[in-house]
Amino acid sequence: MTFDFDFALQVLPDLVRGFAITIQATVGGSVLALALGLAFALANRSENRLLRVCSGSASEFLRRTPLLVQLFFIFYVLPDVGIVIPPIWAGILALGLHSSAYMSEVYRAGIEAVPKGQWEAALALNYHPVQTWRRVILPQAIPPMVPALGNYVVLMFKETALLAVITVPEAMNTARDIGNSTYQYTEPVTVVGILYLLISIPVVLALRFIERRVHQEAA
Amino acid sequence: MTGKTNLSIKAVGGTGSSQVAEFPYRETRLAQSADKQVEFRSIEKRYGHHQVLSDLSLSIKRGEKLSLIGPSGSGKTTVLRILMTLETIQGGSIWIDGKPLWHEERNGQLVKASQQHLRRQRAKIGMVFQHFNLFPHMTALENISQPQRIVLGRPRVEADVQALELLDMVGLRERAHHYPAQLSGGQKQRVAIARALAMKPEIMLFDEITSALDPELVEEVLNVLREIGRTSDMTMLLVTHEMTFAKEFSDRVLFMDGGRIVEEGEPDQLFSAPTQDRTRSFLRKIIAAGQRI
Structure with a gap:
């Protein structure tokens, strides 16, 4: 097996374009997952039993079924009932839903780590419940969660490769197309792997740095 | 009443x-x-x-x-x-x-x-707790000022002035911009008292x-x-x-x-x-x- 550098350079622009879509999907999925995960976590603590049961079973369902099945369901099954979602949006939706269920557990742990005395002080000062969440609980709960939430974002970043199966032209799909038409898989797939590393290594290092900072502040 | x-x-x-x-x-x-x-x-x-x-x-x-x-x-x-x-x-x-x-x-x-x-x-009613329960992510000043602003609707300047006066009363004016973690237990408790008093x-x-x-x-x-x-x-x-x-x-x-x-x-x-x-x-x-x- 030889590695043709010229060919690698030649396909690089296409792969980078594909990679832009990978990043779009990651960003979109992360925003959705971060927001929905918090919503799940808050709903799980609600005084309304129905809301608790609904959000609990939804997040359980999302964690107990494979992402690939969820992707297929959203892209290939929903159209049968008249819901047609463009590939990239279906991908973002599936990634976001799937991760949100995991992220809600991170939020839950972070919220529970805030001492009871903080809730009591806020109540004694007559904070409205919304103010208590916004001003007292979440500002203390979220910083320690950043590394764990970040890890789920990195995980999602890698899982975007699955979007190839629902025809999203992200990096992996582009590499496969190039391979299919030129019968040269080595270069495009290697380049895609390197592109993934180029992004994920700095992100992981940054997360470790944040984690150390958070621990230092806690100490 | x-x-x-x-x-x-x-x-x-x-x-x-x-x-x-x-x-x-x-x-x-x-x-x-x-x-x-x-x-x-x-x-x-x-x-x-x-x-x-x-x-x-x-x-x-x-x-x-x-x-x-x-x-x-x-x-x-x-x-x-x-x-x-x-x-x-x-x-x-x-x-x-x-x-x-x-x-x-x-x-x-x-x-x-x-x-x-x-x-x-x-x-x-106001309450001061055994374990202070100050908000650790806010300075002493902000601990006293924020509740006045968001619960009583006082303007920031007024709330800050009130907070500084109370910090003066408990002898901690020069610690206004310290976070709770930078204060001793006694200082934390004095800030907590000032915070409760600020709500009148x-x-x-x-x-x-x-x-x-x-x-x-x-x-x-x-x-x-x-x-x-x-x-x-x-x-x-x-x-x-x-x-x-x-x-x-x-x-x-x-x-x-x-x-x-x-x-x-x-x-x-x-x-x-x-x-x-x-x-x-x-x-x-x-x-x-x-x-x-």
Whole structure:
């Protein structure tokens, strides 16, 4: 097996374009997952039993079924009932839903780590419940969660490769197309792997740095 | 206080079976005496099967300085916590300024209090905790200023000025921009006192506020309390293990044991000539532990 550098350079622009879509999907999925995960976590603590049961079973369902099945369901099954979602949006939706269920557990742990005395002080000062969440609980709960939430974002970043199966032209799909038409898989797939590393290594290092900072502040 | 009602609810204590959730209550007319600011009527409080307060009744006059003493587990902290609405009650009722705390009047009936009613009543009460409970992500100044802004709607400048004045009073003006983690226990507690005072409560609750402090830091916090007692006419309820301070500071002392008030009286009388065996035995233990009374 030889590695043709010229060919690698030649396909690089296409792969980078594909990679832009990978990043779009990651960003979109992360925003959705971060927001929905918090919503799940808050709903799980609600005084309304129905809301608790609904959000609990939804997040359980999302964690107990494979992402690939969820992707297929959203892209290939929903159209049968008249819901047609463009590939990239279906991908973002599936990634976001799937991760949100995991992220809600991170939020839950972070919220529970805030001492009871903080809730009591806020109540004694007559904070409205919304103010208590916004001003007292979440500002203390979220910083320690950043590394764990970040890890789920990195995980999602890698899982975007699955979007190839629902025809999203992200990096992996582009590499496969190039391979299919030129019968040269080595270069495009290697380049895609390197592109993934180029992004994920700095992100992981940054997360470790944040984690150390958070621990230092806690100490 | 205006808007005093003469409504009362039938005492539900004693049997221990009544729940706050049982509504509506049958009402009886009962005159409120004008100088009674807080009234506990036949309070029942349980955690599961553990009875914390049994048939506890207590009246507190406006401006009164009242100390609650007693062995740990006697229920004295619970008295403060249910007044602050940090704990619910299983029976009885609490009245502030002639209005019930956990209930409100609607069409001549007493019904379970709405959140708005609870917030209105809660606004009259401030509390200082054993473990300070300062907000760790805010400076001392912000801890005192933010509640005024977001709860009372004061403009930032006014809230900050008020916060700085209070920090001055507790001797911590130069620490205004320090975070709680950068303050000693005594300093944290003084900030916490300033934070509670900034909300201009009519009733202040102090829950063992020196118990978590190193001995050499106790006095600086008690000095702040003395200053407040001297300069303000707030009603003050104090749960404390500092008998010397309780004696010097209070108008009245309650001795609690096993969820009941065993004995009450003026400090001189209660500390020097207690009438109940349990009070005597408690005070003997305190003296044996090295406190002077």
